[in-house]
Amino acid sequence: MDTKTQIEALESRLIEAMKTSNVTELDALLANNLIFTNQNGHLVSKEDDLNAHRSGEMEIYTLETSAQIIEVLNDVTAVVSVIKDMSLSYAGHTSVGIFRFTRVWHNNGTNWQIVAAHSSQVI
Template sequence: MSNQDHTESLRDAERRLQAAQLASDVDALTELIDDEAWFTGPDGGLYSKQDDLSAHQTGHQVLSRVEEEELRVLATEHIGVTWFLGTLEGAVGGRPMSARMRYTRTWTRSDRMGWKIIAAHAMFLTNEPSSTSDDTNGH
């Protein structure tokens, strides 16, 4: 399999992940996330695979929209990285949420298991320029 083939198979895995997040498809998420995976959330907290699955199982996180603006993919035979830029809408903890986000996901691949996320980082994006004020609250 060429690197181009690995890139396309990883792109497909990333899009399956997006669909699984939107549907809260815990079975698909279980398949796509490595048991040892850790995520850095936009709040800076570290979350395990079980934390992510639980958020979907309990309805703590429900997405109604995942709209990809850009997807960059880098893949070799066993390691890949995806950079997702897009808009997510839904509810977290029962509170409405709409955000433009960037996700960086590191994937591992084996012939037996396919692509699985091993690490990820998410951040909120704003269209506002960075503030240069001396506000002590950081706003």
């Protein structure tokens, strides 16, 4: 399987894990040193993200992809830009809108994980 196909499959696994708050799967897909900047400009660590899903503080109602670009930079790094139509609740606040996510996938020699991500609300 080529790298682009692998990243497409990983992105699908990620989305399903996010929708179902599958903490085990998210733990496997997110690097321990993850740097994620959310749409409010706040940094979110891997543990912050896992805890939000684990506690039920994060609940995703809908999550649909409308556009995705995957750029494979080399054998160990790929960048994904994707637009998502989402509705979710986080810490009691509901958000609905169109978001763009940028994710950096890195192969650490054992598996691919997300090492950096950023989200912005488009609409």
